[in-house]
Amino acid sequence: MKKHNFSAGPCILPQEVFQKASEAVLNFNNDHLSILEISHRSKPFVDVMEKARSLALELLGLEGKGYKALFLQGGASMQFLMTAYNLLENKAAYLNTGTWSDKAIKEAKLFGELVEVASSKDKNFTYIPKGYNIPTDADYFHCTSNNTIFGTQIKHFPETEVPMVCDMSSDIFSRQLDFSKFDLIYAGAQKNMGPAGTTLVVVKEEILGKVSRTIPSMLDYKVHLGKDSMFNTPAVFPVYVSMLTLEWLKNFGGIAAIEKINEQKSTLLYNEVDRNPLFAGVVATEDRSHMNTTFTLTNDSLSETFDAMCKEAGINGLNGHRSVGGYRASMYNALPVESVQVLVAVMQALEKKA
């Protein structure tokens, strides 16, 4: 039975990527060796790493602009502390838009003074704060572009003189932005780029080397840059599958092309959430995420019926995050429009039945 996978992460990747990845496990590059058994220092793998790094910069429009890409380990969660370790000398400014920002703030506090410029905690993170001030003497400003759990997304980023750091784990490569506004971008691969196990870091080299503390090698961006993202054994398979996904996206027409499809999908679903009296949106309309749509049933007693109908239709991964409840449809790049059409049809069928 065909599945429609709305899982929030790890999540759907393009079918052709799964196909190529599985072939490489058995016979990589037609060398009759598995990608899992060759040295990460061998030319075939070094080529993979270099291709993944350059594709990331190319797709973001950051080639030749002083940026470098790294594929590190430890997840986006490691970046919560690594960014602060490398960049926070005196004071940093953070925008708090949800669980992930909260966690980033907790880690950064270990390294210096922290200013929370604004927070949407007062309304359980159902909106994006606006009109806040970023102190000009901050070492950097940190924000989370897409709030995976609550389903909000920053549509307009602030203008500021201080370096901008952004956790783009759940919407990188999904929409066009002027990525050169950011000085450091990080993203766990498992939302929109590849399997769990590697994290993309895109950093403008000139912002590094300014803190006075000693940084352990594994946590020092400069050390990883100096070794072309091969300071230690990288997550070879996650990097390879990320490279395949980035290639797929490039062949698809890049971010501009996928953004159109992503808008189509989210419009389809939000229109139904708004139209259908059995469903209600959770977050402020203008801040709705195009990647993760959160919604609830207006009548809880229908949940068993709705869940059974979803299961019947092959819909997977629609449960809201355990901290929020309700439903969450994650519509990452690889999710076809058809899957959203199936979900909308089930919502309409429930309305007819109720």
Ligand SMILES: *Cc1c(COP(=O)(O)O)cnc(C)c1O
């Ligand atoms: C999933 C997620 C994280 C956590 O990523 P890990 O790789 O599990 O550490 C951090 N930030 C955002 C926005 C996420 O969606």
